[in-house]
Amino acid sequence: MEALIEFLKYTIPGLIVFFTAYLMIKTFLDNEQKKRAIDLKTNNQKLVTPIKLQAYERLTLFLERINPEALLLRTQMPSMTVGRLQAALLTTIRAEYDHNISQQIYISGKTWMTVRGAKDNVVRIINISADSLDKEQPATMLSQRIMETIISIEKSPTQIALEILKMEVNHFM
Template identity: 40%
Template sequence: MKDFLEISKYILPSLVVFMAAYIVIRAFLRREHQKQKMDLYLSNQQEITPIRLQAYERLILFLERIHPESLIIRENTAGLNNQQFQQKLVNAIRTEFEHNLSQQIYISPQLWTQIKNAKEAMVQLINAEALQLIPTDSSLGLSKSVIEAHMQLQKPPIDIAINALKEEIGLIWK
C-alpha cells in the first residue's frame, strides 16, 4: 500500500499536468482550425464575390437586352415581314439566354426562376402579338404591337426580375 501511495504522489500530479496540457492544446488547435476555416472562407469570398457581381451584371444586361424597345431596335432590319421578324426576335431572346445559362450557379434558384419567367413572358408576348397580325405584313406592325402590349402590362416580368436582381445584390453587401 505504501508503494501505491508513493507511485500515486508522482502519477497524480503528472496526470493533472497532462490533462491541463491536453485541454489547452485541444483548445488552441480548435481555434487554429477555426481561424484556418475563416481565412479560407474570406479568401474564397474575395475570389467569388467579383465573379458573382459579374454574373449579376450579365443577367441585368440580358434582361435589358430582351426588353422590347432595345430588342426591337437592335434586331429590326428592313424588308422583314411579321413572321420573319417574330422568328428573329424569339431567336435573339433564346440566344441571349443560352449565353447566360452558366450564370445561374451564382444566383439564388428563386431569382433564376424569375429570370426564366421574364424570358418566357417576352417570348409569349411576341408570339401572341404576332398571331394577331398578318404574317406577310411589314415588321413595323409587330414592332409597334409588341411595344404597346409591353407598356400595358402592370408589372412587366422583366422589371420584376431586374428588381429582384438588385435586391439580391443588396444582400451581398449586408
C-alpha cells in the first residue's frame, strides 16, 4: 500500500504537469494556425481585391459601350442601311461581351445575370426596332426607332445593370 502511495505521489503531479503542458501547447498551436489562416486570407484579399475592382471597371465600361446611344454613335456610318447597321450593332455587342465574359468569376452570380440580361435586352431592342423596318431603309431610321424605344422606357437596361453593379461594388468595399 505504501508503495502505491509513493508511486501516486510522483505520478499524479507528473500527469498534471504533462496535461497542463499539453493543453498550453495545443492552445498555442491552434492560435498559430488561426493566425496563419487569417494572414493567408488577408494576403489573398490583397491579391484579389485589385482584380475584382478591375472586373467591376471593365463591366462598367462594357455596359457603357453597349448603351444604345453610345453604340449608335460609334457604329453608324453614312450610307448604311437598316440591315447593315443592325448587323454591325449586334456584332459590336457580341465582341464586347466576348471580351468581358471572363469577368463573371469576380462578381456575384446575380450581378452577372443582370449584366447579361442588360446585353440581351439591348439586343432585343435592336432586333425589334429593325424588324419593324425595311432592311434597305437608311440606317438613320433604325437609329431613330432605337432611340424612341429607349426614351419610352423609364430606365435603359444598361442603366439598371450599372446601378446594380455600383451597389455590389459599394458592398464589396
